[in-house]
Amino acid sequence: MQQYFIKGPAQSPxxxxxxxxxxxxxxxxxxxxxxQVLLVFDDGIKRLARVLDREAHQFELLEELDDWLELPLQVTIASGFPKGDKLEFISQKATELGAHKIWAFPADWSVVKWDRKKLLKKADKLSKIALGAAEQSKRNLIPEIELFEQKTDxxxxxxxFDCVLVAYEESAKAxxxxxxxxxxxxxxxxxxxxFIFGPEGGLSPAEIETFENLGAQTVGLGPRILRTETAPLYALSAISVLKELLVSDKA
Structure with a gap:
C-alpha cells in the first residue's frame, strides 16, 4: 500500500x-x-486512511498501525563532502537502511568546495531524495539532512552523541x-x-587525532577497503544485523 508523509498533527479528517x-x-x-493509503504524521505513527473527497483532497483516518520500522539506535551518518552525485546516492540508500540523520562536512581531503548557497540547494535536493526513499522503504521517520559549511560547526x-565512531581505513589495513x-x-x-566517514582519499591524520581527542573511537569496516559511498551502507547494515536480526534470532 502506498505511504505518504504528512506534515502536522494527525487529525481526522x-x-x-x-x-x-x-x-x-x-x-x-x-x-x-x-x-486507502498509509499516512505518517509528525509523530511517526502510521495510520490507515481513505479518500473522503477527491476534489477537496480530504482523507479520513481509520486506524493506527503498530508498525515501527526504525533502527533501535539513532544513527547519524556524517560524510566528508564527496565528489559528483555520491551524496545523493548515500542519502537514498542510507535512508533505506535506517539512518536517523544524514550529515556532510568539508573534510581536509574533500575535493569539492560548496559555499552556503550551493549547500542550501544541495540540502533541499537531498531532503527530497530522503523523503522518496523513506516512503518507498516504509519508514516511520524521514532522516534530517544537514550540510555543514564549516568543519568547526x-x-x-x-x-x-552517546557514541562517536570513525570509519578509518588504516584500522582495516591493520x-x-x-x-x-x-x-x-x-x-x-x-x-x-x-558514524563518521571520509571523502575520496579518506580522513587525514590530523582529523583522526581531532576526532579521538573529542572522544571518538576508530573502527575498521572489514578486511576490504570500501569506497566513500559504500562505507556508510556497510556500517548501517552491520548495525542492523547486530541490533535487529541477531536480537530477534535470540528472542
Missing amino acids: VTVEDKDTLKHMFSVLRLLEGD FLSRLGD GETKSLVQRVQQLEAGQKVL
Whole structure:
C-alpha cells in the first residue's frame, strides 16, 4: 500500500496540501473516493486512511498501525563532502537502511568546495531524495539532512552523541576486526550514534587525532577497503544485523 508523509498533527479528517504529494496521489495513482493509503504524521505513527473527497483532497483516518520500522539506535551518518552525485546516492540508500540523520562536512581531503548557497540547494535536493526513499522503504521517520559549511560547526556537535565512531581505513589495513562489533553491542536501544566517514582519499591524520581527542573511537569496516559511498551502507547494515536480526534470532 502506498505511504505518504504528512506534515502536522494527525487529525481526522485531514486535508493534504503538499503539491508534490497531491500530484502523486491524484495524478499518478489516480486515487478515488474510498481508496486507502498509509499516512505518517509528525509523530511517526502510521495510520490507515481513505479518500473522503477527491476534489477537496480530504482523507479520513481509520486506524493506527503498530508498525515501527526504525533502527533501535539513532544513527547519524556524517560524510566528508564527496565528489559528483555520491551524496545523493548515500542519502537514498542510507535512508533505506535506517539512518536517523544524514550529515556532510568539508573534510581536509574533500575535493569539492560548496559555499552556503550551493549547500542550501544541495540540502533541499537531498531532503527530497530522503523523503522518496523513506516512503518507498516504509519508514516511520524521514532522516534530517544537514550540510555543514564549516568543519568547526560539525565538530561542535560531536558532544550530542552517546557514541562517536570513525570509519578509518588504516584500522582495516591493520587487520582490526573487533571494535565495531564490540562497541555496537554495548549500546542500548534509543542511544544516539554518530558514524563518521571520509571523502575520496579518506580522513587525514590530523582529523583522526581531532576526532579521538573529542572522544571518538576508530573502527575498521572489514578486511576490504570500501569506497566513500559504500562505507556508510556497510556500517548501517552491520548495525542492523547486530541490533535487529541477531536480537530477534535470540528472542
